[in-house]
Amino acid sequence: DAKTTQPTSMDCAEGRAANLPCNHSTISGNEYVYWYRQIHSQGPQYIIHGLKNNETNEMASLIITEDRKSSTLILPHATLRDTAVYYCIVREGDNNDMRFGAGTRLTVKP
Amino acid sequence: EPEVTQTPSHQVTQMGQEVILRCVPISNHLYFYWYRQILGQKVEFLVSFYNNEISEKSEIFDDQFSVERPDGSNFTLKIRSTKLEDSAMYFCARTVDSSYNSPLHFGNGTRLTVT
Numbered sequence: 001d002a003k004t005t006q007p008t009s010m011d012c013a014e015g016r017a018a019n020l021p022c023n024h025s026t027i028s029g030n031e032y033v034y035w036y037r038q039i040h041s042q043g044p045q046y047i048i049h050g051l052k053n054n055e056t057n058e059m060a061s062l063i064i065t066e067d068r069k070s071s072t073l074i075l076p077h078a079t080l081r082d083t084a085v086y087y088c089i090v091r092e093g094d095n096n097d098m099r100f101g102a103g104t105r106l107t108v109k110p
Numbered sequence: 111e112p113e114v115t116q117t118p119s120h121q122v123t124q125m126g127q128e129v130i131l132r133c134v135p136i137s138n139h140l141y142f143y144w145y146r147q148i149l150g151q152k153v154e155f156l157v158s159f160y161n162n163e164i165s166e167k168s169e170i171f172d173d174q175f176s177v178e179r180p181d182g183s184n185f186t187l188k189i190r191s192t193k194l195e196d197s198a199m200y201f202c203a204r205t206v207d208s209s210y211n212s213p214l215h216f217g218n219g220t221r222l223t224v225t
Contacts (some may be wrong), residue, residue: 032211035114043114043201043216044153051211087153097143097166098214101154 003027004088009105012082018075020104022088025069031092033064035073036100037084044087044100047073078108114217116202122223126191131220133185133202142185143203143214146170153201159185191203192224 005023012018024033034049048055048062050071055062061074075082087103117136123129135142144156158165159177176188189196199219203214 034213038153041147041199041219041221043203043218044214046213046215049213050213097155097158099155100145102152 003031003090003099004101006086006088006101006104008102011107011109012075012078014080014108014110015077018073018078018106018108020073020075020086020088021070022072023070024044024058024088024090027068027090028092031060031090033068033071033099034089034091035060035088036060036087036098037082038087038103039081039084044098047086069110078106080108080110082106083108113215114202114204116200116217116220118220119218120221120223122225124177125194125224129192129222130191131187131189131200131202131222132182133187133217135185135202135204141165141205142179142186142210145201145203145216146198147219148195148198148202156187188192189222194224197224198221
């Protein structure tokens with residue numbers, strides 16, 4: 001059963017911020033939110049993860065709502081190379097496996 | 111640059127043949143995973159491997175699949191008697207470190223084509 005809900009597709013203009021939403025209303029207290037992306041048929045690429053605080057790294061920012069039932073991945077200045085399928089995954093730690101859904105296909109347009 | 115190297119990048123085999131897919135993690139971590147992705151479908155979990163034992167496996171991982179780490183470095187996925195429906199991308203992954211919430215890092219996969 002899917003633990004997350006994401007829009008099927010989104011478009012974004014090059015140079016603008018891309019905001020990708022994810023709903024995870026059944027998340028439990030010890031589950032983290034992870035974001036990955038997949039470009040063409042390459043291996044999924046890790047982007048960022050968090051538990052309840054907002055997180056930022058060199059690739060993106062992760063905003064998690066206070067009730068933790070949803071989150072948003074922000075790519076601050078999208079480029080054409082950010083065109084990919086983005087996956088939001090909730091996972092309990094302890095080195096459990098990641099379970100992928102269908103993700104959001106983000107298309108960055110010039 | 112992925113931190114996991116997979117070989118071969120593309121494998122073509124005939125139905126009924128055995129194939130071995132290999133994964134070479136760069137650093138010596140304990141948790142490894144195999145996933146597959148049939149063309150146009152989602153990435154599916156197959157099996158996780160911890161400390162030289164299967165930790166968890168999905169319903170896809172039936173008796174025709176096996177995993178091992180024969181030389182303490184390479185991590186292999188064997189498909190004993192391939193079927194047409196085994197054609198897919200196969201991804202190996204490992205945890206970044208031993209922390210509780212360590213994300214997985216994936217290789218760029220092996221494309222298996224069964225004819």
